[in-house]
Amino acid sequence: MTHLFPLLTALLAASSAVASPGAGYRGRVHGKRRCAAGSSATASGSSLSAGSDSAHHSSVSSLSATSSVATASGVESSAPASPAGPGGNNVYVASGDPEVVGGPPVAAGNGSDNATVDSTASGSANGSSTNGPTNATATNATVPIPSGGSNANVTAAEPASAGRPVFAHYMVGLTSEFDQAAWEKEMTVAKSKSIDGFALNIGEDPYNDAQLTNAYAAAEKVGFKLFISVDFNWYGTDEAATVAAQLKNYISKPAQYIVDGKPLVSSFAGHDFNWKDCSAAVGTELYAVPNWLQDGGDNIQGAPGLGSGSPPEEIARQGGEEMAKRGAKGLFSWHVWPGQQSNTPVDEKLGTSDDEKYRTFVGNGTYMAGVSPWFFTHFGKEVPYSKNWLFKSETLWVDRWKDILALGNKVNMLEIVSWNDYGESHYVGPLDTPWTSDGSDLWVKGMPHDAMLDLAGPFIKAFKAGASEPAVDQEGIVYWYRPHLKNVNCDSTDNFGSKPTGWELVKDSVFVAAMTKSGGTLKVTSGGNAPVSLEAKGGVDVFEVPMGVGEQSFELTTTGGSASGKSNLTISDQCWESRLGKVYNYNFYSGVLNVGA
Template identity: 25%
Template sequence: MHLFNVLPLTAAVLHLLGRAQAKAVFAHYMVGSVNEAHVQQDIDNAIAIGLDGFALNIGDPTEPYVNTTLVSLFDYAWGKDFKLFVSMDLTASGAACTAGRSCCNGPSDYDSILSEFLGNGAYYLGPNGLPMISTFQSDGFTIDAWNASGWWSYWGNLVDGLFSWEAAWPVVGDSNSADCGSMSPDIPVINGALNHGKSYMIALSTLQYKDAYGTNLYRPGGLTLPIRMNNILGMASQLDFVEIITWNDGPESHYIGNVWPEASDSSVKYCSPQANFPHTAWQPLVTSFIAAYKTGNTMAPPTGATAIGAMWYKTLLQDATCSGATQPDGWSTGTDSLTWAVVLPAGSKGMQIRATSNGAVISTVAVNPGLNFGSPTGVQAGAQMLQLLNSAGAVVMTATGGACVASVCPAGMFNMNYQVVGLSAGGGNASCK
């Protein structure tokens, strides 16, 4: 679990945030060495898709780039309907120490950052006008430990809410499709929070794959995003906040925004995500979700649009060979699937989604108003295509042109990151690059 609204441990005077009166949706933002133009584009893009702000993940607060990037973020967000708050990544701070870099000793080392930015007009405030802070560390606690009555007696007066990063995905090696997008890890903690007058911030994500930071693992993300969207909307009245994981964490593969080259770690083994694995085609789904979460309505496309949606798939078959490469933990839970999610407006009738792999139709299903999704298996090496058909059987929207699926590893690694390709108007032939 992760805590937010932590009381001061040293000189920084923080106050607790009261129960939220308006729902808010944030995206987890990795604070790196990002130039000012890219900072501004990140904020502009996030505003455009309906986000309320960024949770600013800060690992080692003593790194010189941290203050520079924070100044750019807060200066540009000032005066906009977009807010920022600090997420103290205490685990990353410890990693910095062991890596031999300058590092912090604990939360007290964030004092200078908090002192500088808590009073900024772009800092996120609760309904009582007081600032919010989150931490990023679980210390190995299990769900039961965090939900125990002893936990609340110890921590209950210190925090105003809880947030679970790990609940966003099935555990490594879990092949039970029923766990994809499940709320079962969250519900005991949600109930505990509500029983103690606290808030809960729920995580929303796609997959988790990384061959980075000394870890090589895969946690399924095929249908995790749309199923969890549905489940969150079904419990929206009990959830004050949603945090999307993430905006820009390239090595974790679950970014929905920009991954800038100047902020990337050259030691990390992943294909240039911004150039070769863009995930921005998920953004229209996120926009529709945010609107539904805040209003209590069904997910819908923009007024006048036929539909919104995307397909996504990994570029390696499960029987792919990669000479000298190591399969990530959880590789066996991967499937050769073409996953998709499509949102149709009210009144849509007789429409279908057709999924094609290497020229062969692998699925044709009816779709209805609101959020629809599927993940047919049978993907073959070659080009992938998703088509939206109207009631007359004519193709009205198509998604294709992503990277080709292969049976060998062009990057010399078992890359489980997804190609994400959005629907656009019209037909066309399947293609890949």
């Protein structure tokens, strides 16, 4: 953290040089993508249970069921509902060591203060979920050969016993104050949600070794797996020896994720990096599944001869040659938000066209896809790395999971983006461990997302089983919404001075995913609006209800019981109250209600 400004200088200098998505949205400081960090804050009433069904198509229309699953947390406890923007005393430190906000690491749990209101309702606690199987990590996973590649007739290998692995991208740069117990807590929550391991994103932080040591020791104790994801916003592609030295101390540890007897490693960018040279320097062959950026056509960086219209066979041939030359066993795609390739928000769904391009390019190699719940960043003049935009993400989490299941065995591995990248608002982990503030606490504190882990439960279970639709084990709802109406005017007090680019693409809506075994009745009361009754058909149905200022209450009745409660965050027609005053906040709040015990 002490080298903040030298790295900021490098970030700003590189911002125009890195190809999309590149530093434009991932510029990093002290080993964190885009300086993402935040300050530690206990989530107020968040945590959710989730699911989704691929029987419904994931388009969402107002007041109509259309797509996926979820259960939401944030059921009202004895505490009164919070006004928009709980604020806080987080302080951004412009020089020296950024302040870490929050107490010492706490026992395993998800930071939720959910309490049940209806006698038959139960909130999710301590990060546990009944959606999906108890996670079993594969020490020696075998990645199946996908269909749809240039050699689709090759017999696929049997997948690992735990099914296709699901990982979560984890920013080590935000853990300067972690001890082993903090890592154990995070991993216990992740494991309870059927996540197999963390992809540990590393830059050049001085505490890398201390925290990687803590992480691997914690994972061994918890029964969790890890692998390192090298961030080439910081490392040079000619630094094979430097990267190897960082990897060497960890890839032989018991908690290292292994594929076909080889340590799994990944990256952000770095398509010119030679993993063969790195393997030689490490002293063992690595199972490298790096991220190479894709230019929006058929071209994957690293294969400059490819262009739109190239036959699939030629794309696969060149892809195989490029991966073999660089020692890669497959590729990881970071394309998880619509409009991201040019960082220009668009009013459309993400779709799977980029996945198909990667799948064709890697042929029979390993394809690791990504899934993410949201994207909002709002750094202003208070820091030297200002950026301010919002990708349309309102139903992205469910839509993307449905697309992943529809892709079938074209996807071999999955990475959730991310567990703890607060500065881009796509975190899904709990907020109650200490994390280092870079200023993103302005819109993150008091805005829990961990309900999205519950919503993902049936999808994860289906993905690992190779199923096309998730099965509902736990009935309930997940809800999510922004904290204020989109037309509030905060220009005179906001840290950036204007709304984020893309703000007009979102709706003033509350989103609710009903997860039922055979259908049920959902009632949503948003603020002063009249209650809205909706019929869930069974499986996972997503509903969109007009947003009303005030309290948000929810009820679900099924043949298995009922649940009802209020969210802990009211919707406001005023600006979000932060430690810097009134600002725009287009992040989302989430919660969960489960039926029965």
